Amino acid sequence: MLLKLGATVKVAPFLRSQFIQLIDKQKSMKELFNTDMRLSEHFTLKEMLVSSKAANHKPEPIPNIPLKCHITALQNLVDRTLEPLRLHLGLPIQVNSGYRCEMVNKLVGGVPTSQHLKGEAADITIPRSSRPFAHGTDEQAARLIYIYAKEYADYDQLILEHSGTSWWVHISCKIDYLRNRHEKLMIENGRTKNLD
Numbered sequence: 001m002l003l004k005l006g007a008t009v010k011v012a013p014f015l016r017s018q019f020i021q022l023i024d025k026q027k028s029m030k031e032l033f034n035t036d037m038r039l040s041e042h043f044t045l046k047e048m049l050v051s052s053k054a055a056n057h058k059p060e061p062i063p064n065i066p067l068k069c070h071i072t073a074l075q076n077l078v079d080r081t082l083e084p085l086r087l088h089l090g091l092p093i094q095v096n097s098g099y100r101c102e103m104v105n106k107l108v109g110g111v112p113t114s115q116h117l118k119g120e121a122a123d124i125t126i127p128r129s130s131r132p133f134a135h136g137t138d139e140q141a142a143r144l145i146y147i148y149a150k151e152y153a154d155y156d157q158l159i160l161e162h163s164g165t166s167w168w169v170h171i172s173c174k175i176d177y178l179r180n181r182h183e184k185l186m187i188e189n190g191r192t193k194n195l196d
Ligand SMILES: [Zn+2]
Pocket: 116, 121, 122, 123, 170, 171
């Protein structure tokens, strides 16, 4: 929990209305930053804020806290892209990196224009324990996601990425989704090419 409500406060009766307003405001802020908040049937806000590098950062983890505008963008990404993909794929989706604050983006070597900074992108795979028999490797899981995302998700950029033996799918959706470019790309060890 990122915000804490104060301990019990004794309030004079004439301040009661202001007090209720204050508590309502705090409750709405608490709700806004409640990372257990469900964005859809299968995705919570917490999943969209994960970053193993941020969590393992020394001497202290980087909190990676979104602003309200980023949460709105993440909600849009989930509604138009991740949840439809999840429903049609019929398998869990693991988000390895969703929203990134500037520090986290620098830490992972993201470009300064990354859509992760806006809450408009996620790097995803299928958890190992949930992969079908014929899609057990990182590459097979990423290619399966790519096929379903191309068909069933709204996206700005759908990128099949790999670096060495590590494979994942980067998928983004603009908050202004009518301007999505529907680009299908592959980034292979840093080189970009168009995909069908
Ligand atoms: Zn990405």
